[in-house]
Amino acid sequence: APPTPPASGGSATTQALPTDVSSTEKIVRWANWTAYLDYDDATKTYPTLEAFKKKYGINATYSEDIEDNDSYFNKIAPQLRADPPQDIDRDIFVFTDWMANRVVREQLVQPLELIRMPNASNLLDTLKDVSFDPGRTHSLTWQSGFAGIGYHKKKVGRELKSLDDLWADDLKGKVVVLSEFRDTLGLVMLREGVDPSGPFTKAQFETALDEINKRITDGNIRRVKGNSYLEDLKSGNAIAGIVWSGDLFVLRSETEDDDWDFVIPESGGTLWSDNMMIPITSTHRRNAMTLMNYYYDPAVAAQVAAYVNYVCPVVGAQAEMEKIDKDLAESPLIFPSADWIKKNNIKGFRALSPTEDADYSAQWAKVVGN
Amino acid sequence: MTALAHTGSTAPAGDPPKRKRSWAAYLLLLPATIWLIVFFVVPLIQLFTVSLQSGYPGNPGYYYRDLNFGNYLTAFTQYWPHFVRSLLFAGLATFFAFVLAYPLAYAMAFKAGRWRNVMLICVIAPFFTSFILRTIAWRQILADGGPVMATFHSLHLTWMLPDGRITETWIAVVAGLTYNFLPFMVLPIYASLERADPRVIEAGGDLYANGFTTFRTVTLPMSMPGVLAGTLLTFIPAAGDYVNADLLGSDRSTKMVGNVIESQFFKVPGGFPTAAALSFTLMALILLLVFFYVRKFGTEDLV
């Protein structure tokens, strides 16, 4: 029998935190996903971040390190878990709920001092108390979003409405899907009438898995990718796929091509949130919190949302958005109403038990060729 | 690496007797051997112990010491197609690299005259444009919307391609491997051809062998040490490569062992032991192949 596992369970941080040198080293290093922060092409900078630097005199560096949760986590995990942990050169990273759950449980992140982050109270109520981090003591939502279908209207030549439309013969080999099984399989389960947020069974999961397996084998799916699916869409290797909502709008502005479109499939879409956290190795905790706090200023949040088009978790941002772009302030993709979510049958993916997680991840990994 | 081509040469008659036997020898060899022991042998041993570790169920990413040979079983049973593919792709790439490298090496050695060194630079210089950059360039050049595919379309030749495309097929992967390891094939072959006496090749023609026969019966056998070194230097890294399959291949049908190792390390939680077992198996397999290959071609002293 295996010996008892190392530190796990309970969110109480038992580990000693590294000394904070924020006051002497005015930097904060932020790892985030691609197309997840407002970007100015002309100057090749991130306007809100520039403003932050100016305002606080903290030099923030932003790296689009994260391709998907698993690959980024596995890349840094050995260092974080090493005894003693090794600095990963990042002060903030951003993980989706389920991965945030793991990171918090394994005590790989530092607690937040909410008292230093007054704006944090602007967090949407629905997000305030999450199962993996009760009371938001270790994480703060960055953005939420949906997974659905994205495609290039002109190149596809018709509207895509359902997953079945993606598997059409003329799109064979031109479709990408997400390497996050909670999104890709979530959509397939919805298509099959299974609620991913409900207590679905292993068999139901596997049915969905089989569908993707078949689509890969048959060559409908060209590649299963993390956030870099955007490159395939840009280079023309793919013209449709299962994607994240905001990305397609970023793609629109980047390529100046309004034919890119995002739709929630008829059978429904998935909803998720990504969370900012401070890795256990960070020695710039305060600077990180300053940054988080800054982005919870509704005006700043609106500015970000106007670019990334993801669901904004900040109360008051919608009002700020009115000032920037009326249309966007109405957009359900940024400010969805409960009704809209319901109507479109949008569901979260339920938390998996550790054994389920291990089992499903392994099966998924095999199907996508890992 | 050109030096690898010296492999086949037995010591010349005038080989100086190994004279000195002294503490100086140990002083000279210690730093490098210590380095290799600490940063090559010890890590390999560590890798081996990792390959026998087990993971805590429910705590992916945490492992404990064990004698879990099941990891090797997994490596074999689950990933044998990847091994087959690795060897196959590496073999194909080695073959194509050989086919492309030989004329180039030959021309450099015998036809280039004063252009010889310029050609040599041309072979090496692309190293300095990072190979990742060049591979990504290929990805764009071969992309569905790229110039190569456009040519195929305009000539109505897409039927020749699997799935009507190049990227995300085995063709792209093999092409990428071929391209990236070509210099490693060219240089040793060039080195061994350069040493060959051109008169010996002329003697082939003089003795009624036409161009091709001379090549087959004289030039090629004479350059065998270089070919041997070149094929090893191409095959080994190609068999362990994952970048080409990653950037140019698709998810399942073109993945090689390298990709599995990489994803077991970096993408799949709890994959360390499997990855280690796969690495070890790959190394053992390649060492075995190298051993038989070298035995067959009679080159014992490779270094």
Add this chain to the structure above:
Amino acid sequence: MRMTSAAISAPRAGVSRGRRIKNWFADHFAILAAILVLIYLFVPVAYTFVFSFNNYRKSNITWVSEGSPTLKHWQNPCGAPGVCDALVTSLKVGAIATLAATVLGTMLAFALVRHVWRGRAAASTLVFIPMATPEIVLGASLLTIFVQGFSRFGLDLGFWTITIAHIMFCISFVVVTVKARLQSLDPRLEEAAADLYAGPAASFWRVTFPLVLPGIVGAALLSFSLSFDDFIITNFVSGDETTFPKFVYVSYLRGIPAQANVIGFSMFLIAVILVILGQTISSRRKS
């Protein structure tokens, strides 16, 4: 001689035109093929060059006709965040790894060629096996030891672990290159030096070393290019340190800035120019 139709046919005068064309192709086949192969080697380099003038948006994948070609990336090659840091890291790693591997490898090569000692065969094997081990295995094993063993010595993944790994895999190539040069050295030259009153030290520094130097320089060059171009091992042991190839690979996921093209192509150009320069100098010195 048996009379056959062939024997009856009168001897021809000269060689037909068709034959001549065929002969021309036979003679030039290698050089034509070589040129094609060189072009093939250069295609992606040319692509890199062309796209260094692209007025790209977020990612440098499609040609943006508006505003391209532009010189602005050449005017400001460090314009993209991180790209020059990565280059500097690569150059530093390359320089240190080259220096260390060249010194260690050269010493070992001397020991292997010039001395008799217990375990020479074992040492040769120790040098050969890293070359016969796929990079990914080297990377993986180093990663396991760096995160599971050496961290207690305060050796975190990063610059030094990359450098250590590069020294490790370069040593073998240095040994092989220098050894070959050393073996082809006429042993009589050292005897001549001794005969001309040079003691062991003088004999080494005035005769052996200068003669082996080209081999050492070649080995250093090879080490540098292997180190500079390495991705696989680096990716395993680098933690969050970014070398140039890793920068390119990582930014590939979100779009490579054209500045990377500028730098990649410049390195290529510098290499070509340096070698051509070195060659003309040495050939001028010869004449």
Add this chain to the structure above:
Amino acid sequence: MSLFTAQKSETGLRAAQGDLRLEAVTKSFGDFTAVDDLTLRVPRGSFFALLGPSGCGKTTTLRMVAGLEQPTSGSILIGDTDLTGSRPYQRPVNTVFQSYALFPHLTIRENVAFGPKRHGEKDAMAQADQALELVQLTHLASRKPAQLSGGQQQRVAVARAIVNKPEVLLLDEPLGALDLKLRRQMQVELKRIQSEVGLTFIHVTHDQEEAMTMADTVAVMNAGRIEQMDDPVALYDLPKTAFVANFVGQTNMGIGDITGTDGDFLVADISGTTVRIPKSRSSVQDGKVALGVRPEKVTIHGKQPEGAGDDVRATVVDVSFIGVATQYLVTTASGSTWSVYAQNLDVEPESLRPGSEVWLRWQSAHAFGVPVDDDAIAATKGPVVEDES
């Protein structure tokens, strides 16, 4: 010999037979003309030697015959078959290369069988064995070339060429790398093989003694042109230029003016000494002339000898004993250095030492005259080290 009987029926060029002819052959490398308008006929079955200093174009000529190089202009024929432009493997010609050029990866037998195999001969190996027997190397047939000594390699190279029964066998300084003793042995051997197989041999060398002992005809080449072509005795006895006179053996030379005739003789004045040259042995009949006399035609005397013959006063500079003979180096009154060769026959040699005053004597019938040119002027200086840079 059975090896050279059953000739397989062959096609085209390969079946060409007859004399080897070079017609106005020129070969240029860029600006440089290596072989200059060369015309030459080598009778079938003869032993022909091409003699000349390094770089004069010997190898280039051979390579054109072999087809390894194409002439810039002119043509090469065997009998009436024009070989120009054809490939080496199409020609009934084989070469023994200066460096042997044995295939290092093949055994001796395989090396020799290489040519017959290319011809598709079924019994290639048997033929190879026969050829190896001819060169007395049967016992080494299964070794690799690297395991053979220089002389043995040389014989393998010969076997590998003659096994093909070529019309013409080209030998490019086949003995150049051998030491003196072995070289003399191999000369005898090659001559024996040639007379046994009866092929046309074209032998390139810069060793005049070798050319003379072996060949039926010797052509002396200089700077891309043939200076003189003759049988060895005639060439040695009556060189037409100072270059030939000095390249083929040593010649004592003196430069002077023809002052008149005396019967069949030209009378010339060499720095005050009057000498006679047979009219038929001089390529100049008036004006300046270079007198030539071979060292072995000159006798050396302590006092002025009596009887017919020309003679000249001189001082001994050096005496060297070379076993069979003694060589004297002397300075004549006119300042030229001459050499005298005296066989150590049963007569006791006169005891001459450096410094002795002597008389040199030769039969006027043995003198010859050549035009005065740079070579002639250099020759009066005797055998000193010239810079070859």
Add this chain to the structure above:
Amino acid sequence: MSLFTAQKSETGLRAAQGDLRLEAVTKSFGDFTAVDDLTLRVPRGSFFALLGPSGCGKTTTLRMVAGLEQPTSGSILIGDTDLTGSRPYQRPVNTVFQSYALFPHLTIRENVAFGPKRHGEKDAMAQADQALELVQLTHLASRKPAQLSGGQQQRVAVARAIVNKPEVLLLDEPLGALDLKLRRQMQVELKRIQSEVGLTFIHVTHDQEEAMTMADTVAVMNAGRIEQMDDPVALYDLPKTAFVANFVGQTNMGIGDITGTDGDFLVADISGTTVRIPKSRSSVQDGKVALGVRPEKVTIHGKQPEGAGDDVRATVVDVSFIGVATQYLVTTASGSTWSVYAQNLDVEPESLRPGSEVWLRWQSAHAFGVPVDDDAIAATKGPVVEDES
């Protein structure tokens, strides 16, 4: 010459002066004895040649003198200084290597200055220039060795050695790689240099003509031992063994029994022919004897010649014209092959062709007798190719 006057005061071994002495020197490589109990004295300032076939131990001997190899037993002295066990760079000895061993990375001047520089001489470059002048290469001083011809390299190697004013200069086949013409020139040159600088030269060669023309004393070595050591004329004229007789020039041999004496002569019966050998010229006085006569001491005649001398009937096998002379190969009645050397003097040669019946004649005073051994038996077979495998 100024170069060799101002001798710096030096210490210890390096200052040793006098004759070179080898005392009971033996060198074994494993089981194999390369040099076998060699004792030898080379007078200071003499030109000494070590002659012998390949592998007889010449190079090994030289390397021991140079200090590049240590003797297994015995000692090596210069004057009274024992050099045994010292390192090469401590000895007043320099070597001209067979392959020259010039430093490819240094210019000619730097090559030559290498030794003086190691001695810390201030004017190393000036000394190098003087030495280069001596070998007439001043104009090439700034070239690299690869840019020189073989003969020039050879002279650089000599300059590089003599510039150090060693007590003993070792030359290991310095001319082995040169072609015949150049070789003869360099022989003259080396001799000139030796007489100019007056150093002890030990010259290793397997070319007997070279040894004889150059050396004051020649030692003939065979299988690690010295067979005979003498001045060239004596060595040639009166060899003590069949090996020496054949290694130093050619010898015609016949094997027979001593049947009696006749005054100062031994009378011997060689396969039925009676010949006479001066008692003083035979190393055997009774029993079996091998008669030796040099080819140039033998005359060839169409009919039995008259007058004193021994003669024998023979048949001509081969005639070769070698310019200065004609060489006849004949078979005697007893079946041995003899060779006759006839200078092409002014007398017209008798027109002999293969097959002619002839008489050979020599003065009994020129004959010599050596013990019958394998070498003697082989020598009766004449000059044929032996296998050197």
